[in-house]
Amino acid sequence: MMDDIDRVLVGAEEIQTAVRRLGQEITRDYQGKEPYLVGILKGAVVFLSDLVRAIELPVALDFMAISSYGTSRQSTGIVKINSDLGQNIQGMDVIIVEDIVDTGLTLAYLKDLLHVREPRSLATCTLLNKPSRRKLEVHLDYVGIEIPNEFVVGYGLDYGEKYRNLPDICVLRERVYANA
Ligand code: IMP
Ligand code: MG
Numbered sequence: 001m002m003d004d005i006d007r008v009l010v011g012a013e014e015i016q017t018a019v020r021r022l023g024q025e026i027t028r029d030y031q032g033k034e035p036y037l038v039g040i041l042k043g044a045v046v047f048l049s050d051l052v053r054a055i056e057l058p059v060a061l062d063f064m065a066i067s068s069y070g071t072s073r074q075s076t077g078i079v080k081i082n083s084d085l086g087q088n089i090q091g092m093d094v095i096i097v098e099d100i101v102d103t104g105l106t107l108a109y110l111k112d113l114l115h116v117r118e119p120r121s122l123a124t125c126t127l128l129n130k131p132s133r134r135k136l137e138v139h140l141d142y143v144g145i146e147i148p149n150e151f152v153v154g155y156g157l158d159y160g161e162k163y164r165n166l167p168d169i170c171v172l173r174e175r176v177y178a179n180a
Helices: 012-029 045-052 107-116 175-177
Strands: 006-008 037-041 059-069 080-082 093-101 119-128 142-146 171-173
Touching: 006 080, 012 045, 012 119, 012 142, 037 107, 045 093, 059 107, 080 107, 093 107, 107 119, 171 175
Parallel strands: 037 059, 037 093, 093 119, 119 142
Antiparallel strands: 006 171, 059 080
């Protein structure tokens, strides 16, 4: 697996610094509330598990499993819900937790989908942001790290379901894609 990595783009320490900051921002903004964190499977799992431990408030966790149609490096914004939330979110303070926002299509779709269920508030939190690739403007309340237009893996992010367990966020060697 290490042979496939070209370089580390964001190291584990820088990730943890960003996660702690996001946890502090959420703690500050949700005083007196109990945020309902919705992690988008599978990519956001690693981030979410660190993020909740950086939030000093009572929180509830839930998950939504989705798959977006398209090739493994390019989403189309057509999202299929494979597994929905475990409960009704009406009146809740919901925060959608994503690993990365690229074109914005997936998050825009999810926001619309959850908005109609009438949460009291609906915020978005992403570890990584690739603003240069945006196709749809979507408001991001909490952003960890802005990255350039590169496909990345690690810390939950995958290429063909691999590399999610890398502790750093990395760029793969070109030959990995060439062999696909
Ligand atoms: P969007 O709809 O283009 O914003 O893409 C969002 C989803 O595509 C993310 O939740 C990821 O699952 C996937 N994705 C986008 N960019 C990357 C990347 O650089 N590495 C791994 N997955 C990515
Ligand atoms: Mg993915």
